Amino acid sequence: MTSAPTHAKGLEGVIAGETEICNVEQSALIYRGYEIADLAENASFEEVAYLLLVGKKPTPEELKVFQSELVSERKIPELVQSFLKQSGDLVNNHAAVPMDILRTAVSMLGHLDAQCQDNSADANLHKSKRLLAKIPTIIGHMQNNIDGRDFVAPTEDLSHSANLLYMMTGEKPSPEAEKVMDVSLVLYAEHDYNASTFTSRVIAGTLSDMHGAVTGAIAALKGPLHGGANEAAMDMLAEIRKDIGPENDNAKILDWMHQAFEDKRKLMGFGHRVYKNGDHRAPILHALGRKAAEARGPEFVRLFELGEEVQRIMETEKNIYPNVDFPCGMTYFTMGIPVPQYTPIFVASRITGWCAHIMEQHANNRLIRPRAAYVGPETRNWNG
Numbered sequence: 040m041t042s043a044p045t046h047a048k049g050l051e052g053v054i055a056g057e058t059e060i061c062n063v064e065q066s067a068l069i070y071r072g073y074e075i076a077d078l079a080e081n082a083s084f085e086e087v088a089y090l091l092l093v094g095k096k097p098t099p100e101e102l103k104v105f106q107s108e109l110v111s112e113r114k115i116p117e118l119v120q121s122f123l124k125q126s127g128d129l130v131n132n133h134a135a136v137p138m139d140i141l142r143t144a145v146s147m148l149g150h151l152d153a154q155c156q157d158n159s160a161d162a163n164l165h166k167s168k169r170l171l172a173k174i175p176t177i178i179g180h181m182q183n184n185i186d187g188r189d190f191v192a193p194t195e196d197l198s199h200s201a202n203l204l205y206m207m208t209g210e211k212p213s214p215e216a217e218k219v220m221d222v223s224l225v226l227y228a229e230h231d232y233n234a235s236t237f238t239s240r241v242i243a244g245t246l247s248d249m250h251g252a253v254t255g256a257i258a259a260l261k262g263p264l265h266g267g268a269n270e271a272a273m274d275m276l277a278e279i280r281k282d283i284g285p286e287n288d289n290a291k292i293l294d295w296m297h298q299a300f301e302d303k304r305k306l307m308g309f310g311h312r313v314y315k316n317g318d319h320r321a322p323i324l325h326a327l328g329r330k331a332a333e334a335r336g337p338e339f340v341r342l343f344e345l346g347e348e349v350q351r352i353m354e355t356e357k358n359i360y361p362n363v364d365f366p367c368g369m370t371y372f373t374m375g376i377p378v379p380q381y382t383p384i385f386v387a388s389r390i391t392g393w394c395a396h397i398m399e400q401h402a403n404n405r406l407i408r409p410r411a412a413y414v415g416p417e418t419r420n421w422n423g
């Protein structure tokens with residue numbers, strides 16, 4: 040048998056295409072030329088969404104039009120609302136998790152979008168805006184139904200981030216909570232050829248439609264090695280808390296970690312394919328989340344202190360750093376968001392990156408079709 044050609048397992052280090060949207064390097068994370076710390080400090084999520092989708096920083100007038108377009112598209116069709124009235128039963132009976140519900144609802148939106156089959160640049164931009172506007176409504180209605188209450192209708196006077204929080208709870212968030220959510224959405228918006236974005240480009244590369252590509256991307260993001268890590272990181276901290284008790288006894292935390300190392304456990308919210316010396320987004324979200332925890336009370340500060348000790352041990356003993364999902368778990372917990380909605384909220388942000396990539400793929404398409412190194416049996420006869 041001829042030996043299989045060499046390949047990069049998991050496509051590590053492979054440059055699979057070009058993009059003008061984002062650059063992920065150990066030294067910097069850049070969206071269309073702007074560094075992530077600059078955006079987190081100075082741009083709103085809506086401005087970043089415009090930057091990613093349209094390709095330039097909006098003028099104040101352009102931003103106003105964009106915001107009003109999003110507000111006018113927040114409502115979702117009756118058929119999707121009827122489906123979401125089943126979400127409480129589906130989730131509470133463990134037949135689905137919120138990411139599954141969101142995936143199905145987005146797929147349904149495609150059936151009800153008159154431009155679904157139109158891959159032109161103009162139609163794609165309109166569809167992007169509709170998806171961006173409607174995803175928070177899906178998340179909000181789903182959570183309302185899980186909580187056994189009527190749907191909270193979307194507002195017209197709140198920002199994208201504040202409206203998302205409002206629809207989940209029926210309460211207008213404080214400016215501080217809105218800011219933390221907004222920055223988290225800025226940080227999550229785009230990350231070049233990550234697994235879900237690559238999935239969306241592979242689907243778009245067959246000249247399939249945007250709703251289909253986004254549906255596939257949601258499925259890819261759900262996994263705990265990718266977007267699902269923000270929920271998994273919080274679940275892991277809850278497990279440590281249960282095992283060590285209510286106080287942060289550092290000796291017990293160390294024992295827990297050593298046991299995890301011995302068991303060869305992957306610690307959720309740590310490590311990254313590209314960032315081997317730390318994720319640019321993690322310290323930004325950590326600082327904001329910790330501030331929110333300090334304002335909320337000692338129970339939440341204790342959670343951050345636990346996370347910081349876990350992080351210290353990972354860094355000193357394994358040289359592995361937290362990625363953005365680690366502080367995200369603690370931050371969203373501090374904000375009172377139910378854990379199974381952390382990854383759907385990631386979708387509410389990353390939809391911008393996905394749609395930008397789908398448009399870029401459609402605008403300059405070539406089918407994405409790599410080859411595999413065959414390592415199966417040599418050719419043989421069916422009849423022996």
Ligand SMILES: CC(C)(COP(=O)(O)OP(=O)(O)OC[C@H]1O[C@@H](n2cnc3c(N)ncnc32)[C@H](O)[C@@H]1OP(=O)(O)O)[C@@H](O)C(=O)NCCC(=O)NCCS
Binds near residue numbers: 263264307311359
């Ligand atoms: C993100 C991730 C999938 C990247 O995987 P990858 O690039 O294939 O990295 P590898 O799995 O090859 O890791 C290299 C080494 O670091 C270790 N490592 C990486 N992440 C680790 C983690 N979170 N916990 C424990 N060990 C980890 C691996 O076990 C491996 O060790 P080895 O060389 O002794 O086998 C991986 O770090 C991971 O599973 N992290 C947890 C999930 C997560 O937080 N995902 C969100 C990513 S933004």
